[in-house]
Amino acid sequence: MTTVSPTLDARFREAAAAAGLLDVAYDLAETPIGTLLVATTERGLCRISYDPLPEREAETLASTFGVRVLRATKPIDPVRRQLDEYFEGKRTEFELAIDLSHQAQFSRTVLNRLARVPYGQVTTYGALAAEAHRPKAARAVGTVMNRNPVPIVLPCHRVVGANGSLTGYGGGLERKELLLKLEGAIQPQLDM
């Protein structure tokens, strides 16, 4: 029974990425808050998913960006490196191109504003809505946060309710809390 060796397999995947033949390259990345699926296009980072089901993710990516979706390590390496640094507390800003080309205009505006919320600080849904010139659209901003294609890098964890409650998070509230603690935006509670 002939099976493809890991070396041959890796060689093809890297060649495909290097040849610029992929619509999307993706891979898994291990972090302290779980395994993430990270995907990039030629334009930049296009997806970070919590608790990924790779097969389903590949299909979603294919229907959004094109069918030439392939798992490949190298295109993801810069993202992986910066995530590692972030989780080690050594990085407070990501220097990554982000592909928002498939986002609706309002989402894109809100996500671009979101990108400027600094490390270790929080803002509110209402404040982001006002910045996007739609002061009454706090709820719509909540939806955009919930569908944020690249959480962590676009810091939707830094957006909280007007009363300071964490409200919600696509990856689960526990993760939102962990990220904010990591950044020192909220104090670890000593409830032992």
Added chain:
Amino acid sequence: MMALVQVPPFESFYEEHRDAVLRELRRLVGKDAEDAYQETFLRALRAYGRLKHADNLRAWVLTIARRVAVDHYRRREATPAPAEPETDSRPAYVELGELADGLPRKERAAVVLRYGYDLSYAAIGAAIGSSEDAARQAASSGVRRLRRRMQ
């Protein structure tokens, strides 16, 4: 009429067919199968975005693999053949290769491609730069010559 199957992400297509492709290439080009494997899937990837449906992707990618094998053989024919072809890791035609040594070049190529690699006459014609009929003729006169020699 059956509904057309939607084209899956390349990843699923690749995972599903890669072993079959490697198997076919081992049979066709022996020890050069790994290079041919790369080339096959790169060619498939180049064309993949233009596929309209996913009916029979296995047959599609095996066709590409066979074309790669033909090109591979054509390149080998274009360069001066080594005195003793490195056929040891090519069980499909190891015996045939030795047996066919000494045949005129085109006849040898036609015999080996037909009976060693199982290629169609059209593909053989493309490989040796002849028509399909000429390829068929070259193969059959090659076989006649071998028979005479073995008697």
